Amino acid sequence: xxxxxxxxxxxxxxxxxxxxxxxxxxxxxxxxxxxxxxxxxxxxxxxxxxxxxxxxxxxxxxxxxxxxxxxxxxxxxxxxxxxxxxxxxxxxxxxxxxxxxxxxxxxxxxxxxxxxxxxxxxxxxxxxxxxxxxxxxxxxxxxxxxxxxxxxxxxxxxxxxxxxxxxxxxxxxxxxxxxxxxxxxxxxxxxxxxxxxxxxxxxxxxxxxxxxxxxxxxxxxxxxxxxxxxxxxxxxxxxxxxxxxxxxxxxxxxxxxxxxxxxxxxxxxxxxxxxxxxxxxxxxxxxxxxxxxxxxxxxxxxxxxxxxxxxxxxxxxxxx
Amino acid sequence: xxxxxxxxxxxxxxxxxxxxxxxxxxxxxxxxxxxxxxxxxxxxxxxxxxxxxxxxxxxxxxxxxxxxxxxxxxxxxxxxxxxxxxxxxxxxxxxxxxxxxxxxxxxxxxxxxxxxxxxxxxxxxxxxxxxxxxxxxxxxxxxxxxxxxxxxxxxxxxxxxxxxxxxxxxxxxxxxxxxxxxxxxxxxxxxxxxxxxxxxxxxxxxxxxxxxxxxxxxxxxxxxxxxxxxxxxxxxxxxxxxxxxxxxxxxxxxxxxxxxxxxxxxxxxxxxxxxxxxxxxxxxxxxxxxxxxxxxxxxxxxxxxxxxxxxxxxxxxxxxxxxxxxxx
Numbered sequence: 001x002x003x004x005x006x007x008x009x010x011x012x013x014x015x016x017x018x019x020x021x022x023x024x025x026x027x028x029x030x031x032x033x034x035x036x037x038x039x040x041x042x043x044x045x046x047x048x049x050x051x052x053x054x055x056x057x058x059x060x061x062x063x064x065x066x067x068x069x070x071x072x073x074x075x076x077x078x079x080x081x082x083x084x085x086x087x088x089x090x091x092x093x094x095x096x097x098x099x100x101x102x103x104x105x106x107x108x109x110x111x112x113x114x115x116x117x118x119x120x121x122x123x124x125x126x127x128x129x130x131x132x133x134x135x136x137x138x139x140x141x142x143x144x145x146x147x148x149x150x151x152x153x154x155x156x157x158x159x160x161x162x163x164x165x166x167x168x169x170x171x172x173x174x175x176x177x178x179x180x181x182x183x184x185x186x187x188x189x190x191x192x193x194x195x196x197x198x199x200x201x202x203x204x205x206x207x208x209x210x211x212x213x214x215x216x217x218x219x220x221x222x223x224x225x226x227x228x229x230x231x232x233x234x235x236x237x238x239x240x241x242x243x244x245x246x247x248x249x250x251x252x253x254x255x256x257x258x259x260x261x262x263x264x265x266x267x268x269x270x271x272x273x274x275x276x277x278x279x280x281x282x283x284x285x286x287x288x289x290x291x292x293x294x295x296x297x298x299x300x301x302x303x304x305x306x307x308x309x310x311x312x313x314x315x316x317x318x319x320x
Numbered sequence: 321x322x323x324x325x326x327x328x329x330x331x332x333x334x335x336x337x338x339x340x341x342x343x344x345x346x347x348x349x350x351x352x353x354x355x356x357x358x359x360x361x362x363x364x365x366x367x368x369x370x371x372x373x374x375x376x377x378x379x380x381x382x383x384x385x386x387x388x389x390x391x392x393x394x395x396x397x398x399x400x401x402x403x404x405x406x407x408x409x410x411x412x413x414x415x416x417x418x419x420x421x422x423x424x425x426x427x428x429x430x431x432x433x434x435x436x437x438x439x440x441x442x443x444x445x446x447x448x449x450x451x452x453x454x455x456x457x458x459x460x461x462x463x464x465x466x467x468x469x470x471x472x473x474x475x476x477x478x479x480x481x482x483x484x485x486x487x488x489x490x491x492x493x494x495x496x497x498x499x500x501x502x503x504x505x506x507x508x509x510x511x512x513x514x515x516x517x518x519x520x521x522x523x524x525x526x527x528x529x530x531x532x533x534x535x536x537x538x539x540x541x542x543x544x545x546x547x548x549x550x551x552x553x554x555x556x557x558x559x560x561x562x563x564x565x566x567x568x569x570x571x572x573x574x575x576x577x578x579x580x581x582x583x584x585x586x587x588x589x590x591x592x593x594x595x596x597x598x599x600x601x602x603x604x605x606x607x608x609x610x611x612x613x614x615x616x617x618x619x620x621x622x623x624x625x626x627x628x629x630x631x632x633x634x635x636x637x638x639x640x641x642x643x644x645x646x647x648x
Contacts (some may be wrong), residue, residue: 047529142355143356143548144646159557289533294476
């Protein structure tokens with residue numbers, strides 16, 4: 001408990017996303033008229049809520065030195081399952097939502113079992129499940145958008161007014177999830193185990209922590225978050241979209257990396273991923289307001305990712 | 321991992337090919353994807369025509385748009401299997417060398433829907449004209465009000481995206497590049513432009529950002545109908561869905577239904593079934609008479625509008641529904 005102030009301050013790699021966010025906001029604020037407004041920020045948060053919640057699951061997995069390439073496709077599959085269950089089979093909305101989240105959770109379990117039991121590398125496992133989930137999504141939906149979704153399923157897309165700004169309930173949910181996971185990772189034993197497994201799995205196992213169970217739990221939990229992201233996607237767009245998830249896949253990984261979580265595992269803050277997701281949203285919004293072609297958004301995001309990884313690598317060297 | 325499957329497919333295709341080569345013309349159809357309703361309809365048209373004319377049809381596709389590797393493999397397999405005509409909706413210019421090799425072996429290669437250099441013939445929608453039709457409609461529907469236009473595009477550098485975009489602007493009476501240009505035009509009236517990838521969620525995000533930039537947008541051009549549905553969602557959430565003219569291109573059943581509901585004001589409908597049927601017929605002609613198809617054949621485009629406007633030729637939602645593809 002006797003930590004000095006220096007220890008309490010996060011390292012540069014974890015402050016990076018917040019600095020990038022501040023700089024980008026300043027530039028857009030100065031160069032466009034409409035960037036700095038409550039309404040615009042509320043909008044950006046709505047636009048990133050799906051990627052933001054996927055990024056929570058992705059952060060957990062990357063903290064264990066893994067990676068999940070299937071995240072976006074699972075989100076799309078979950079949204080198709082929940083909308084078809086509600087629209088085509090007429091099941092009650094809570095049942096349909098549970099089915100959608102259930103499917104993504106099962107896929108998380110499958111990823112986790114393959115990683116822990118058969119000891120396959122997460123990259124390969126999730127490359128496989130990404131394709132499987134994509135194919136099932138296309139087949140199950142006939143590649144058709146599912147529309148006429150009941151209102152109660154899109155409730156999270158509705159807004160309430162706070163200080164004159166319209167905020168979506170889904171954004172509040174994203175915030176609560178982030179704060180909850182942040183608390184869990186920092187202040188509970190099981191949360192610290194996630195870091196331990198990512199830092200040094202062998203040492204962690206030798207001190208008596210069941211590393212495989214921690215890993216499996218992380219993959220299952222990530223599946224739950226992807227399912228919740230499915231619900232947010234349905235709430236936001238009002239449909240089940242079989243072509244969803246394709247950009248969210250890499251956007252979520254980008255958010256986590258920009259957020260300062262180390263791809264080598266064991267280091268990072270989940271709140272950084274939120275900042276990373278918002279940076280991507282701010283760039284898209286700000287460059288549209290400036291009337292700049294979207295190619296530059298891709299360019300800037302690419303440069304930021306490389307910067308983020310480089311800062312992480314350099315700060316690691318400094319530690320040793 | 322893919323190797324054994326490929327070898328098996330090749331062998332199977334070869335068997336099928338030789339079994340029929342003697343009596344039946346073999347025609348290959350390669351689409352961008354297998355699941356997109358547009359290509360499902362295309363395959364349906366090819367199958368019906370092949371059955372009618374007594375041809376043997378082989379089909380293959382990529383996993384998604386841009387998957388040229390799978391299309392190249394399919395071209396090679398079909399040539400080996402004895403196809404004398406290959407119909408292909410190109411996923412990109414990477415297929416051109418494989419096409420040239422096939423042509424060197426006497427195979428006729430016809431581009432459907434998406435043009436590429438070196439095809440013997442092109443059967444496709446005139447995408448520039450598709451844009452012109454909705455541009456003219458939007459202009460007439462808006463009347464004398466000053467235009468504030470949002471352009472919701474595909475992604476940078478795609479020729480079809482540029483043709484529809486520039487065609488729309490030309491139809492609207494704005495200064496725009498011609499049909500050959502890959503550059504997206506812009507004028508003072510096009511107050512915002514953003515990419516959608518032709519995807520509903522990204523269409524919504526793009527429209528939301530455009531409304532932040534210019535809250536008084538009154539015309540929305542969209543690259544396709546999912547993007548239009550996303551744009552409508554954004555307008556509705558902002559309480560601005562009344563009095564904004566959304567126009568689009570495609571004519572899928574979901575899109576035509578959206579025209580019926582007033583979500584989309586008008587859409588330019590294209591005809592994948594016709595492209596494929598004409599392609600198969602050209603393949604049979606080549607097999608029988610040795611005469612290759614050539615040049616560009618316009619497979620037609622029809623303006624489907626919820627409400628007809630004076631001075632603009634359009635068809636009703638009912639006509640559009642009869643000719644659409646996907647779930648009705």
